[in-house]
Amino acid sequence: MSTIKDVARIADVSVATVSRVVNNGPKVSAKTKEKVSQVMLQLGYTPNENARALVTQKSTTIGVVIPDITDPFFASLASGVEQVARENHRQLLLSTSQINAEFEMQAINLLIERRCDVMVVHSKALSESQLNELSQKVKGLVVIDRMVKGLENRCIWLDNVEGGKIAARHLISLSHQKFACISSHYPIEDPALRLKGFKDTLLEHGLTLKEQLIEYQAPTLQGGEIAAQNLLASSHPFTALFVYNDAMAIGAISTLEDNGYRVPNDVSVIGFDDVLLSRYSRPKLTTLHYPIEIMAKQAANLALCMTKPEENIVAETTFKHIPRLVKRESTSKKIKNSR
Template sequence: MATIKDVARLAGVSVASVSRVLNNGPKVSKKTIENVTKVMNDLNYSPNANARALVTQKSTILGVVIPALIDPFFASLAHGVEQVARQNNRQLLLSTGLVSAETEIQAINLLIERRCDVMVVHSKKLSDHVLIELASKVPGLVLIDRYIEEIAQRCVWLDNLEGGKIAARHLLALNHQSFACISSKHQIDDPLLRLQGFQNELALAGVDIAEDLIEYGEPTLQGGEMATQKLLASGKRFSALFVYNDAMAIGAISTLEDNGYKVPSDISVLGFDDVLLSSYSRPKLTTLNYPIEEMAMQAANIGLELIAKQVAANNSTNYKYIPRLVKRESTSFKS
């Protein structure tokens, strides 16, 4: 594969001259431009984006760090960033953090090594201190699904606590009085806040959830199935089930149906996220919409605005989103 040095040698000019031709630099004669262009065509030379970044000090990459590729929720997040990358003629570079502090910092460092000046980071395990320090070094770093007061202007986040409250209000309005919950086993803020909001709102209505009617599992279809099996094995009765995310909720519905329960006539099931699959499940899943693709696009645009200095790094804008209830078929009135 030809390099910029090969082009310079065959064109009889310096590497700096080739760089000036590549980047439409000043003080380059027409003859030099024609000569270098001809050699590049002869060699089928394609300038490397990273090498160009070293010369111009401008990156052509828009980075994104997500926990995993397999989850449709994070696929939507990445898709939102990708749309902004394409609109701004940037390449998307994606790395996974695997809900591990060590892997998250490795993923971010990979982007930094590629001279990525704009990145959307979904981090759940790195400390506030580490992320604040990273934000001081990476001009276009923006956090998604995370709020840190010191860098609030770089945070695009969802109010999970309010989401839990909205879920409780919906089920209470349907006359339910006996509840169960399935939450994620991962010790991160999202499941803790959703469950807390749900319990707080129920408490205002004079309703408590027994500890053995709260189960935890992997935030997957299989995790929802296994957690539901444990709930049923407890022998405790409940008429409404609030589940951490849609994948777990759909897994829960499958297990309930396999055990002779009808959803929603016997048990109402409420999910969270509103991923595409939720509108194709049977019954179609009532859930809370998490506008992750819209949020990802906003986060990416904020990063680009920060490096272009179109917004101040210390502006006071609050990029908070509130979940929206999406009523479908998996919840109903309890007679």
């Protein structure tokens, strides 16, 4: 493996000159820069990013912490951050955490060890005090998908309560009166907030959601299947189903169809997130659009701004996003003779 000394020797310049070329430093002629660059290409020399950061005190990376790289939702989040990284000539450093406090801390510390001073963190398990403490260590740390007290100007988040309200209003507008809900069993705030918004809106219209018709499972296709099986086994009738995310909703639709229920004729189903799969399910899924990629770009740009001393970042309500109803084929007006 070639070193910076090899480049300097073959280019017949000093190591300091090679370093200035690598870091786009001043006082290097165009002729010297071209000569050194050609030697670097010839030798296949790649600068050590950690070493560069130590010398320049500047990182050339943007870090992102997500729970799971296989989940389409979090893949979109990472993609949004990566686009901003490329636009700013930075590399993406990805670390996963599995919605576990210990793993989340390990993932963030791993980025810190690599001198990453700009990072977008999806954290549900770390406490607010821990995140506030980490923000003192990492100037460009921004939290996504969560509002943290004390870090209001570093949070990009979605109003999950409003999302639940929008879902309820849509189903009520279709004349439904018997509701069921499939939620995530993870001990995080998102499922509880969405369910709160849904229940509150039903109450405002003189309607209720029976506790026997709320199922908690893993937020996956299989989790949706199992939850729907349990709802059908309960023998409590329902004509409208609000589901925590699109994967669970599609899994639930599969179970309903397998048991002779037609969606949406017998049961209307509404999901949450609007992942790509929701557009291609059968029937196409009505859902709440979660602008995660847009939010991820905003978070990455904000994180970059936080490291610039000339920027004056002020907490703004614009950091809050509202989900948008996307009407497709899985919801329809209640038919009088439906189950």
